[in-house]
Amino acid sequence: MVYNEPMISIKSLRVDYENVSAVQDLDLEIQQGQIYGLVGPNGAGKTSTIKALAGIIEPTYGEIRIAGIDLEIEHHKALQQLGYMPDFPPVYENLKVWEYLDVFAAAYLIPHRERPQKILHWLTRVNLLEKQNTFIRELSRGMRQRLVLAKTLLHDPKVLLLDEPASGLDPIARKDMRDILLSVASENKTIIISSHILTELKEFCNAVGIMERGKMVVSGSIEDIRQRLGSNRRLKIKLVKPDAQGLERTINMLNNSRNCSNVESRSDTEIMCAFKGTPEDASWVLKQIINLNVDICDYTCEEENVEDIFFRIGAQEVS
Amino acid sequence: MNIFNLRNNALFLRGFRERTRFSAVASAVALSSILVVLIVLSAVLNDNYVYDYKYIAGEYQSQKVLLPWFKKVVLDLSKVQAIVLFFFGSLNAYRIAARERMVQTIDFHRSSPSPRWNQIVGLVLGSTCLEWFVFTGLALVLLAISLISDISTAVIAQFHVQLIFCGFLYHALFALIGISRDPLKGKAGPILIFVGLYFFSHLLFANQLSFMHQFTWLNAFHELDTHVKNHISEYYGGHHRKQLLGLMNTFFSLKLHPLFIQLLVQIPFIALLLEGIGRRFENLEQPIFSKTQTLMTTFYLLLLYAGSFTSIFLSGLLQHTHRSMDLGILFVLIWILFAAGAILATPSRLDYTRGLRRAAKLKRRGIRPEENAAGNSRWLGVFVLIVVIGLSYFAWLLRVPSLNFILALMILCSYFDFCASFFEYFRLSRHHTKLSLAATILIILWIVLPVLGMILESIIPKPSTVMMAFMAPSPFFGGTPVVMDLFKTGKPYLQTTHVVIVLVISGTLAAVTNYLAYQERQKLKRDNLNIG
Numbered sequence: 001m002v003y004n005e006p007m008i009s010i011k012s013l014r015v016d017y018e019n020v021s022a023v024q025d026l027d028l029e030i031q032q033g034q035i036y037g038l039v040g041p042n043g044a045g046k047t048s049t050i051k052a053l054a055g056i057i058e059p060t061y062g063e064i065r066i067a068g069i070d071l072e073i074e075h076h077k078a079l080q081q082l083g084y085m086p087d088f089p090p091v092y093e094n095l096k097v098w099e100y101l102d103v104f105a106a107a108y109l110i111p112h113r114e115r116p117q118k119i120l121h122w123l124t125r126v127n128l129l130e131k132q133n134t135f136i137r138e139l140s141r142g143m144r145q146r147l148v149l150a151k152t153l154l155h156d157p158k159v160l161l162l163d164e165p166a167s168g169l170d171p172i173a174r175k176d177m178r179d180i181l182l183s184v185a186s187e188n189k190t191i192i193i194s195s196h197i198l199t200e201l202k203e204f205c206n207a208v209g210i211m212e213r214g215k216m217v218v219s220g221s222i223e224d225i226r227q228r229l230g231s232n233r234r235l236k237i238k239l240v241k242p243d244a245q246g247l248e249r250t251i252n253m254l255n256n257s258r259n260c261s262n263v264e265s266r267s268d269t270e271i272m273c274a275f276k277g278t279p280e281d282a283s284w285v286l287k288q289i290i291n292l293n294v295d296i297c298d299y300t301c302e303e304e305n306v307e308d309i310f311f312r313i314g315a316q317e318v319s
Numbered sequence: 320m321n322i323f324n325l326r327n328n329a330l331f332l333r334g335f336r337e338r339t340r341f342s343a344v345a346s347a348v349a350l351s352s353i354l355v356v357l358i359v360l361s362a363v364l365n366d367n368y369v370y371d372y373k374y375i376a377g378e379y380q381s382q383k384v385l386l387p388w389f390k391k392v393v394l395d396l397s398k399v400q401a402i403v404l405f406f407f408g409s410l411n412a413y414r415i416a417a418r419e420r421m422v423q424t425i426d427f428h429r430s431s432p433s434p435r436w437n438q439i440v441g442l443v444l445g446s447t448c449l450e451w452f453v454f455t456g457l458a459l460v461l462l463a464i465s466l467i468s469d470i471s472t473a474v475i476a477q478f479h480v481q482l483i484f485c486g487f488l489y490h491a492l493f494a495l496i497g498i499s500r501d502p503l504k505g506k507a508g509p510i511l512i513f514v515g516l517y518f519f520s521h522l523l524f525a526n527q528l529s530f531m532h533q534f535t536w537l538n539a540f541h542e543l544d545t546h547v548k549n550h551i552s553e554y555y556g557g558h559h560r561k562q563l564l565g566l567m568n569t570f571f572s573l574k575l576h577p578l579f580i581q582l583l584v585q586i587p588f589i590a591l592l593l594e595g596i597g598r599r600f601e602n603l604e605q606p607i608f609s610k611t612q613t614l615m616t617t618f619y620l621l622l623l624y625a626g627s628f629t630s631i632f633l634s635g636l637l638q639h640t641h642r643s644m645d646l647g648i649l650f651v652l653i654w655i656l657f658a659a660g661a662i663l664a665t666p667s668r669l670d671y672t673r674g675l676r677r678a679a680k681l682k683r684r685g686i687r688p689e690e691n692a693a694g695n696s697r698w699l700g701v702f703v704l705i706v707v708i709g710l711s712y713f714a715w716l717l718r719v720p721s722l723n724f725i726l727a728l729m730i731l732c733s734y735f736d737f738c739a740s741f742f743e744y745f746r747l748s749r750h751h752t753k754l755s756l757a758a759t760i761l762i763i764l765w766i767v768l769p770v771l772g773m774i775l776e777s778i779i780p781k782p783s784t785v786m787m788a789f790m791a792p793s794p795f796f797g798g799t800p801v802v803m804d805l806f807k808t809g810k811p812y813l814q815t816t817h818v819v820i821v822l823v824i825s826g827t828l829a830a831v832t833n834y835l836a837y838q839e840r841q842k843l844k845r846d847n848l849n850i851g
Contacts, residue, residue, distance in 0.1 A: 014676070018669050018752075054430040058602050060673045061680040076432040090424040094337045103336075107329035107431035151427070 005068050007032040007159060007190040008053070013062030015048045015214075022048035024214040026062070030192065030207070032158075035185050037205035038194035044211040046194035047087065050163045053192070054084035067158055080108070083157035087164035089144040093137040097128060100136055101151055108155035122150040126180055142173025149180060160184070162193040178204075233275040235260065235282065237289065238298035242268040246294035253288055260285070275301060322436045330428060330438055334415055334445020339452075347453050354399060355460055362391040369548060389468045390547045393461055397478065397543055400457045401536050404486045408450035409493040415446035416497030416596075420603075423502070429600055439596045442498070447490050454486070474546045481539035481581055488534070488585050491592035498599045499607060519655060527631060529567045530623035533584035538567050542577050569630040587619055604670075605691050606663040610698045613660040617702060621709040624652060632716060646803050649713065653706055654794070657735055664698040665743050666691065668751045668843070675847035685844070694747075694840055699739045703732050719806050726818055727805035733825035734794040740832035747839040764828075769796035787817045791824035798825060 006029040015023040023045040030036045038046045051057045053064060055071055055078070064071040069078040092100055098119055105115040123129045126146040131139065139147065145165065152160060165181065166174045182204050185191055195201050201208065209219035218225055235254075239246060250271055254260040259277035266272055275282065282301040289296060325331045367386040419425045419442070428438055444451070458479050465475045496512055520531065532538045541564055568577045575583070595607045608616070628649070666674065674692025678685055688697040707728055714724040745757045772789025779785060790797035801821045 012680070016669060016673055016676075018667075051426075054426075056426050056430055058604065061677045076434070079430055080432040082430065084427070084430045086423070086426065090422050090427065092333060092337065092422075092424060095333065096336075099332075099336045103329045103333045104427060104431070106327050106332055107428055107433045109327070109432060112326050 006030055006065075007034070007067055008036075008192065009063075009065040010049075010053070011063040013049070013052060013064065014060040015045070015052055015057060016060045017048075021214050023052070023059075026214075026216055028209065028216065028219060030190055032190055033188045034207050035191045035193065035205050037201035037208040038192055038211060039196070039201065039208055040194075040211035041196055043213075044196075045214040046196075046211055047163055048214075049211070050084070050161045050192065050194055054082060054161050055079055056084070080155070081158045082161060083152035083155070083159070084161045085148055085152040085163065085165055087167045089141070089148040091136045091139075091144055091147065094135065096133055096135055097123070097139070097147060098132040100147065101154060104151045105154050110155055118154055122154055125153070125183070126150045127176065140173070142169050142176060145169060145173070145177060146180065149177070153184065158190060160189055160191045160193075162191065164195050165193065166195070233277075233282075234300075234302045235271075235273050235275045235285065236298070236300040236302065237271040237296055239269040239271075240295040240297045243294065244268070246292070247271065249292045250289055250294050253292060254285070257285060257288075322434070322440050325441070325444070328437050328441040328445070329431070329433055330419075330441030331445035331448075332441075334441070335448050337415075338411070338446070338449045343449060344452070347449055348456070351403075351453050351456060355396065355457070358395045358399070359388075359392055362388040362395070367391045386548065387468075389464050390470065393464055393470060393475070393547055394544060396457055396461055397540060400454055400461075400482060401540070403450050403457070404454045404482060405489050405536065408447040408486060409489045411450065412443060412446045412490040413493040413497040416442055416494040417500045418497075420498050420500055421502045425498070425600070425603075429603075435597045435600055438600050439593050442596060443487070443490050443494050443593070446494065447486075451486075454482075470547060474543060477578055478539055478543040481542070481578060482536055484581060484585050484589070485536045485539065487589050488592070491589055491596065495592050495595045495599070495607065498596055527566070528624065528627040529569065529580070529630060530584050530627045532567050533581045534588075538564075538577065538581065541567070566630060566634055569634075570626040571629045572633045584623060591616060608663055609691065610664045610689060610693070610695075613663050614698065614701050614705065617656045617660060618705045620652070620656060621705065624649065625709060625712055628713075629716065646713075646806055647799075650799050650803065653709075653731075654799070657702065657706075657738070660698065660702060661695060661739050661742055665695045665739070665746050666693065668747050671747055671840075671843055672847055675844060679847065694836075695739050695743050699735065703735060706731070706735075714806070717806065723805040726822065727802040730798055730805075730818075730822055730825055731802050733822070733829040734798045736829035737825060737832050738794070740829065740836040744832055744836040744839050747836070747843060764792040765795065766793070769793050783814075784816055784820065787820045788824065791821045792828060794825075797821050 008028070008030040010026055010028040013023055013026040013028075014021065026045075026049060038049065040046050048057065052059045052062075053066070053071075055075060064078075066078040067081045069081065071078045092103070095103070101119045101122065102115055105118060106112075110118060119132075120129070123132050126149055128143060128146055128150065131143065136144065136147065149162075149165065152162075162181070166177045169177060181191075181193070185204050193201060193205065205222070207219075207221045208225065210217045218228075220228070237250065239250075247265060247268065251263055251265065254263045254271070254273050259275055259281050260273045261276070263271065263273040275285075277285075279301065286299050289299070322328075325335075367388070368383045369386050370381045371384045419428075458475075461475050461479075462472060464470065465472045520534070545564055565574065568575055568580050570580055570583070591608070591612060594612065598605060598607060598609075670692045671686070671694070674686040674690055677692075686693045710724070710728065710731075713719075719727075741757075741761075745751060750756050768789045769792075772786040775789065776783065776786040787797065798821060801818060805818065
């Protein structure tokens with residue numbers, strides 16, 4: 001079923017704590033199938049936003065709609081559409097893996113007869129099938145995170161709220177988690193995923209919101225943000241061998257070019273600069289470098305990723 | 320969804336699975352079996368005597384009576400049942416509920432669409448299921464003994480029904496304390512609650528108030544004990560046990576069935592405690608009980624107190640020469656109810672601000688009085704009304720002169736107003752995080768000044784008037800003793816001047832703190848009502 005209205009709609013959300021406003025007048029709309037990355041440093045208000053969406057904390061005011069259902073008015077109906085995963089895995093140490101999932105399958109009102117099938121399905125998806133009869137206290141941190149993810153997906157929610165799902169994981173566990181999330185993301189679910197580690201998000205988010213001190217600094221699809229804030233690319237030039245004169249000539253030429261800025265040499269064979277031109281302009285720059293008789297072995301024009309946008313926007317607008 | 324469909328109850332499944340592992344069940348069954356065998360062997364191998372008292376020639380004379388082994392077994396096993404159900408059950412209800420909060424798995428349940436009552440029932444029953452199994456097993460043993468002996472099965476059944484309701488009450492209480500434990504704070508809170516409950520219950524027990532006994536399993540046990548030893552007339556605390564037991568089952572001098580009076584006392588509190596657990600699932604930040612619930616509890620406890628006190632007062636069975644002690648306990652109860660209610664009914668600065676902002680957003684003129692965020696003025700008004708109704712009854716029962724009664728009420732209400740307004744002002748003002756500041760002010764008013772007054776009394780002339788002026792700010796040294804003195808029917812100990820001093824000082828304090836609280840509310844309204 002395709003919703004005409006946004007899958008998640010937040011209007012004027014405010015969340016206050018003692019002496020501090022965690023979220024201030026947040027407006028946000030996320031469409032079905034969007035994977036929305038909520039980015040920001042620690043204390044930016046990401047967790048409070050996600051907790052308010054999950055119905056765990058009561059907002060000071062504001063309206064939250066999940067699949068068109070008002071969270072305050074039809075609380076239970078709205079919660080049925082949601083799957084929430086916090087940044088650390090709250091588990092029952094003395095239960096077995098399948099028992100844990102069975103408990104939450106019951107919490108999400110999945111009928112008794114359907115539960116074993118669903119549990120097996122999700123244990124397979126998160127690669128924990130062989131651990132189904134293991135006590136949770138014997139699982140590693142990564143396995144616990146995957147178990148909690150399986151719990152989050154058990155009732156097939158339309159909306160997933162994932163608060164720093166890979167925090168505290170080692171690189172292998174992080175990759176496992178990313179692979180599972182990518183496979184889940186392909187199922188047309190609406191996902192909000194928060195992180196302060198931007199590399200976690202840039203591979204599968206098609207929209208981002210950058211939060212800082214409780215406020216949304218910028219929000220939208222990555223393409224949309226690029227267009228709004230001006231397309232920024234990076235030029236990366238690599239020389240065949242160290243050539244001080246060639247390096248200097250290239251830097252001078254780039255500094256004189258109107259599309260290039262922040263030119264810097266990373267090593268005696270590498271130059272990097274911000275680039276604000278079209279692909280044709282990049283081609284023209286390449287021709288100029290060749291005309292300078294500099295031997296280059298690599299010339300790349302990279303698109304700005306989420307991380308670059310965050311650092312640029314976060315640094316400029318917030319401060 | 321059916322709340323007793325435990326197969327689909329998440330929190331029940333969690334507790335049930337954790338607590339009914341083969342090893343745990345096997346240990347429980349083995350230990351219970353050994354205990355039953357030991358109790359039976361001990362009863363069969365040893366002669367058990369009880370003392371039968373007869374009133375002969377103006378005095379009680381005792382006679383040793385042999386108690387049959389099966390009766391001894393029934394009495395001993397019933398004590399084991401109580402220990403299993405109340406001690407271990409309550410301990411596990413607290414432990415599992417507290418862990419739910421500490422590990423924050425409670426958030427998963429809170430963000431699930433599981434019905435609230437399922438969560439409440441699941442938490443309380445799931446965490447104590449093993450104790451209920453053992454209890455049921457021992458109950459079957461007791462029923463079997465009743466079938467092969469002359470002990471009435473109906474008596475055994477009634478005893479068990481009484482125990483079951485006591486179990487629900489304690490398990491709900493301990494689960495509520497556990498689930499209210501803040502993971503960011505230490506264990507001090509629950510320990511203080513337990514210590515407070517212990518001393519509070521002892522205070523009320525000391526007064527032989529029947530409703531306090533109905534909160535425990537003791538009444539059920541005494542009923543069973545009396546029935547099991549039916550031919551024995553025991554002498555207990557200066558009276559026949561049967562007579563005392565009769566007093567425990569009366570309400571406003573009306574004799575009621577023991578089970579009925581127990582349910583009358585316990586069911587509203589079981590419901591209240593379960594509702595408190597439900598409110599935790601709803602919102603961890605809101606007070607455990609709503610303003611309305613605290614008022615209803617106050618009313619009901621005063622009603623129970625009045626019913627129990629009337630029975631004792633009119634029975635003539637117990638010597639009630641110490642009226643001041645009885646009144647003292649009544650006023651302590653009222654103060655405890657006031658303090659607990661004020662803590663729950665007074666919003667924090669954050670809650671009040673939130674409430675104002677929400678009201679502004681919804682284009683309301685202010686916070687509705689029944690909301691958690693509302694100030695405590697309306698609550699205080701209704702609380703005072705309840706206390707006035709309650710005390711009017713006691714004044715009528717004790718034949719207190721009207722003028723004394725009115726003066727006592729005015730003084731008492733001034734202290735309530737002062738305390739509630741001071742607390743509200745402090746919670747709403749910018750000093751709300753400085754607990755030490757509030758504590759210092761109260762220590763000066765309530766302890767330092769009275770002590771100073773006592774010192775001055777010994778060194779200056781006209782001591783008692785000066786002393787009273789120093790005592791007056793304290794509700795414990797100044798207010799309550801004056802109120803109690805006014806409740807006396809005989810010649811009062813204090814002079815009229817003393818009463819006037821206390822009235823003026825308590826009234827002035829109330830007016831000042833009321834004004835401060837009002838100003839603080841207005842300030843927050845000015846700051847927040849235009850936000851939107």
